[in-house]
Amino acid sequence: METRAxxxxxxxxxxxxxxxxxxKQTLKDIINLAVLAPSAFNLQPWRxxxxxxxxxxxxxxxxxxxxxxxxxxxxxxxIIGDKEGYSDxxxxxxxxxxxxxxxxxxxxxxxxxxxxxYGSSEERKLKFAESNAGLLAMAIMFAAKxxxxxxxxxxxxxxxxxxxxxxxxxxxxxxxxxxMGYYDKSKELYPRRPRRLYNEITSxx
Ligand SMILES: Cc1cc2nc3c(=O)[nH]c(=O)nc-3n(C[C@H](O)[C@H](O)[C@H](O)COP(=O)(O)O)c2cc1C
Numbered sequence: 001m002e003t004r005a006x007x008x009x010x011x012x013x014x015x016x017x018x019x020x021x022x023x024k025q026t027l028k029d030i031i032n033l034a035v036l037a038p039s040a041f042n043l044q045p046w047r048x049x050x051x052x053x054x055x056x057x058x059x060x061x062x063x064x065x066x067x068x069x070x071x072x073x074x075x076x077x078x079i080i081g082d083k084e085g086y087s088d089x090x091x092x093x094x095x096x097x098x099x100x101x102x103x104x105x106x107x108x109x110x111x112x113x114x115x116x117x118y119g120s121s122e123e124r125k126l127k128f129a130e131s132n133a134g135l136l137a138m139a140i141m142f143a144a145k146x147x148x149x150x151x152x153x154x155x156x157x158x159x160x161x162x163x164x165x166x167x168x169x170x171x172x173x174x175x176x177x178x179x180m181g182y183y184d185k186s187k188e189l190y191p192r193r194p195r196r197l198y199n200e201i202t203s204x205x
Pocket of ligand 1: 010011012013067153154155156157176192193
């Protein structure tokens, strides 16, 4: 899809066709494209739970203020950020070592810097997890659109409840959820609301 069209045609689609299946392969393709999103030190401090079973959807629906799209969509993704994603046990450090031709000093320096930058307070840890995983979320929505799949992000959800129900570990944080599927064209989306433009939101210093 042409980039400008991607931006102008992506919408948060409230009405998702209940009967149109989203294939596992398409979901895989969307996620494998979206992971090209940038992340600090390429640490990719994120993971995704794809909620597809009726039982899990019902649980997530109740933890999402009963937003119908969670039941209607073939899949809702729980986007999870890792607040400790800079730590030693992230396998990306091993990949980095081979990517930098075995330069251990460089990897150790990066580890130290990442730990200092992102791990020195709870606030920084959360910022690290949420900023990176937030970019993944946006990338997923654009990648989906490119595959003709619509999406709807949600943060009107019970973050703690989802954390508990879907058994996240203590270092993980629920960033948002994204329902995905195909727009039910028999229903009309509300018109897109205007955006605040450059003059209103930008200052030059
Ligand atoms: C982080 C985030 C959380 C959102 N949470 C909800 C939500 O819980 N329920 C909902 O109906 N829409 C939610 N939205 C959708 C916004 O209302 C929507 O993106 C906005 O109105 C702009 O519309 P558009 O995406 O169609 O351009 C959320 C969007 C974002 C980015």
